[in-house]
Amino acid sequence: MADEPGSAADPNLGKVVVTQAELEARIAELGEQLTADYEGRAPLLVGVLKGAFVFMSDLARAIRLPLEFDFMAVSSYGSATKTSGVVRIVKDLDLDLTGRHVLLVEDIVDSGLTLSYLRRNLAARGPATLEVCALLVKDGLQRSDPELRYVGFTIPPEFVVGYGLDVAERYRNLPYVCAYVGDTGTGTLQG
Numbered sequence: 584m585a586d587e588p589g590s591a592a593d594p595n596l597g598k599v600v601v602t603q604a605e606l607e608a609r610i611a612e613l614g615e616q617l618t619a620d621y622e623g624r625a626p627l628l629v630g631v632l633k634g635a636f637v638f639m640s641d642l643a644r645a646i647r648l649p650l651e652f653d654f655m656a657v658s659s660y661g662s663a664t665k666t667s668g669v670v671r672i673v674k675d676l677d678l679d680l681t682g683r684h685v686l687l688v689e690d691i692v693d694s695g696l697t698l699s700y701l702r703r704n705l706a707a708r709g710p711a712t713l714e715v716c717a718l719l720v721k722d723g724l725q726r727s728d729p730e731l732r733y734v735g736f737t738i739p740p741e742f743v744v745g746y747g748l749d750v751a752e753r754y755r756n757l758p759y760v761c762a763y764v765g766d767t768g769t770g771t772l773q774g
């Protein structure tokens with residue numbers, strides 16, 4: 584890990600939780616599964632900014648179907664590492680979801696509060712189907728059952744960064760997921 588870009592000698596970064604090779608292999612599997620499950624349809628991938636952008640980019644290229652894309656950005660007020668569950672839409676979708684096969688792509692599910700809010704919000708827009716694909720799910724912390732159909736990895740309940748995930752906008756470009764062991768402030772969590 585010491586040789587990886589961005590992490591060399593960074594005392595805030597702890598152990599690697601999901602390696603680059605593990606990400607690649609699992610995303611290839613998810614792509615195969617989604618290609619089979621959505622055969623004959625053109626799903627609409629909805630990415631939750633900002634954290635999901637790296638995962639969504641790799642996942643989309645592993646799906647061999649005609650795809651469309653849209654993005655939304657949400658902000659949930661809380662500390663830098665814990666959400667309160669009060670979610671605000673910062674950027675809404677451009678496309679109409681009516682009759683679409685929507686796949687919501689999330690970076691990480693921690694308490695599950697952000698996801699359950701998004702599910703309810705998107706379901707109200709009349710999609711033909713609505714499923715969720717989350718790269719990471721933190722073990723045991725979900726307060727509500729978000730009905731996650733597609734999950735990349737279940738990880739221990741510690742704060743992680745990399746592969747889209749940040750602390751104060753840093754570390755999103757790490758090509759793997761690792762523990763963050765430095766200080767976190769307070770403020771607004773934005774994707």
Ligand code: IMP
Nearest residue numbers: 666692693694695696697742743748774
């Ligand atoms: P929730 O607790 O499931 O509502 O998670 C809300 C949001 O907090 C996620 O979509 C992420 O953007 C962020 N988040 C939760 N856990 C982590 C983490 O370990 N690292 C970075 N961001 C996180």
Ligand code: MG
Nearest residue numbers: 749772773774
């Ligand atoms: Mg964040």
